[in-house]
Amino acid sequence: MKLRIIVDPDLCIGAASCVTVAPESFVLNVENKAEVLEKGLAEGGSSYERTVEMTEEEKENLIMAAQSCPTLAITIFDENGTQLYPNM
Amino acid sequence: MQNILIIGGGIAGTTAAEEIRKRDASAHITILSEEQHVLYSRVLLPHYVKDKIVRDKVFLRTGAWYLEKNIELMFGVRALEIDVKNQFVRTSEDRELPFDKLLLTTGGEISLFQDDLRGISYLHTLDDADHLKALVGEVRTLKPDERQAAVYGGGFIACEYANVFKHFEIPFCIIMRGSGFWSRLLSEHSQKVIRNFLDKQGVPLYTNEPMPELLGEDDLRGLKLRSGGEISARILGVGIGMKTESSLVADAGIPTNHGILANEYLETTIPNVYAAGDVAEFEDTMVKRQVQYSNWMNAQMQGRVVGATMAGERTAFKLVSSYATNLLGLHMVFLGDVNREHADEIRVGLATDDASQELFFRNGMLVGAVLIGDISPRATLTQAIGKSL
Numbered sequence: 001m002k003l004r005i006i007v008d009p010d011l012c013i014g015a016a017s018c019v020t021v022a023p024e025s026f027v028l029n030v031e032n033k034a035e036v037l038e039k040g041l042a043e044g045g046s047s048y049e050r051t052v053e054m055t056e057e058e059k060e061n062l063i064m065a066a067q068s069c070p071t072l073a074i075t076i077f078d079e080n081g082t083q084l085y086p087n088m
Numbered sequence: 089m090q091n092i093l094i095i096g097g098g099i100a101g102t103t104a105a106e107e108i109r110k111r112d113a114s115a116h117i118t119i120l121s122e123e124q125h126v127l128y129s130r131v132l133l134p135h136y137v138k139d140k141i142v143r144d145k146v147f148l149r150t151g152a153w154y155l156e157k158n159i160e161l162m163f164g165v166r167a168l169e170i171d172v173k174n175q176f177v178r179t180s181e182d183r184e185l186p187f188d189k190l191l192l193t194t195g196g197e198i199s200l201f202q203d204d205l206r207g208i209s210y211l212h213t214l215d216d217a218d219h220l221k222a223l224v225g226e227v228r229t230l231k232p233d234e235r236q237a238a239v240y241g242g243g244f245i246a247c248e249y250a251n252v253f254k255h256f257e258i259p260f261c262i263i264m265r266g267s268g269f270w271s272r273l274l275s276e277h278s279q280k281v282i283r284n285f286l287d288k289q290g291v292p293l294y295t296n297e298p299m300p301e302l303l304g305e306d307d308l309r310g311l312k313l314r315s316g317g318e319i320s321a322r323i324l325g326v327g328i329g330m331k332t333e334s335s336l337v338a339d340a341g342i343p344t345n346h347g348i349l350a351n352e353y354l355e356t357t358i359p360n361v362y363a364a365g366d367v368a369e370f371e372d373t374m375v376k377r378q379v380q381y382s383n384w385m386n387a388q389m390q391g392r393v394v395g396a397t398m399a400g401e402r403t404a405f406k407l408v409s410s411y412a413t414n415l416l417g418l419h420m421v422f423l424g425d426v427n428r429e430h431a432d433e434i435r436v437g438l439a440t441d442d443a444s445q446e447l448f449f450r451n452g453m454l455v456g457a458v459l460i461g462d463i464s465p466r467a468t469l470t471q472a473i474g475k476s477l
Binding site (some may be wrong): 010011013014015016017019020026028030032062070071072083 | 099128130131135140141145148196293382384388389407410412413414419421463464466467470
């Protein structure tokens with residue numbers, strides 16, 4: 001499945017919990033903000049937004065990383081544009 | 089069916105409850121919370137005060153979530169007595185709640201300013217944030233030359249207050265008891281970098297100042313410094329630390345030091361009693377010492393691990409602790425164990441006018457790091473601390 005991952009740099013405070021839980025999907029930049037990676041790589045340059053192909057297992061870990069963010073700076077959408085997280 | 093009782097409804101306790109439920113569908117799980125709210129993010133409180141998000145967005149769970157997970161949340165209830173022998177907790181409602189397993193995620197109590205007037209602010213709970221928001225709103229209605237605030241403290245909360253006042257363009261000064269920010273933690277050079285930065289920002293800094301005297305009748309009008317001189321201020325943001333010592337725990341015979349003593353599995357020495365989050369002083373196998381961290385990631389990850397352990401999957405807690413903040417745009421990161429007294433050697437990685445890097449070693453191994461100004465080596469150093477231990 002393909003998932004769209006977006007980080008809001010205005011909310012991100014660089015707590016780095018997403019990087020700890022899912023280092024294959026997130027990395028901190030020099031501004032101490034999380035950027036999105038695809039399988040550990042920043043193909044096409046750094047970005048706060050990316051659509052990434054994922055297995056069910058990878059998806060679970062990604063959601064866990066988003067849930068671990070204390071500022072809810074990470075939003076995840078599925079292929080149909082349905083918001084998977086935050087889900088409330 | 090076992091009774092799981094959790095004292096403390098913050099991120100550590102709530103995460104633990106969720107992890108236990110994932111593994112045990114039938115356990116009776118109860119969370120006792122002194123606060124009147126479902127789980128919310130303390131980290132989001134400054135964002136909320138600065139109008140970056142609406143109030144609803146600070147909540148991380150809904151009432152429906154607790155129902156769906158069959159986790160009972162008892163609001164506005166205090167634990168008054170823990171009986172570890174007969175395994176029950178007496179509450180402020182005079183109920184005796186039995187437990188098979190007890191988790192203590194009580195966090196800490198903030199240290200208070202000696203006196204109180206309207207205008208004194210703390211930033212620990214959502215109610216505190218509501219109060220600060222109201223005070224800021226009032227100050228903004230005053231004439232420009234009356235809009236003044238002050239910060240008392242030299243730590244993380246002081247940074248948050250500075251950022252809030254700057255955001256609302258309320259002129260402020262910072263007053264602290266110590267010789268500089270994190271005076272017991274940072275080298276003189278690191279403190280100088282912060283001082284220079286504040287200087288450039290035009291923020292007056294008063295160090296080595298005991299708690300000032302408050303001026304005003306009911307509402308705060310200013311501060312009288314012990315070293316002499318008066319400062320006008322309508323708001324005083326207080327951030328002078330947190331206490332995790334609790335008579336509730338000590339009276340129960342649960343071993344404590346600054347926090348509740350626990351091993352790397354977050355088990356206390358009392359069978360079936362566990363501790364996690366800010367209150368846990370645990371055996372950190374990463375830095376090989378009994379430590380206590382007060383930050384979100386630590387509390388959440390500990391909740392995850394202790395939940396697994398309590399549900400029968402005994403799991404050791406392993407994490408290179410980290411805390412990041414910024415003071416008016418100056419980035420700072422603390423990684424691992426940055427206690428000067430417990431370091432054999434502290435090396436200076438970088439020392440320029442606007443940046444500082446301190447590396448903490450014990451037994452020849454890197455156990456912690458402080459980065460100020462230039463935080464680019466954060467990932468490399470986190471990995472190095474994780475690897476060398």
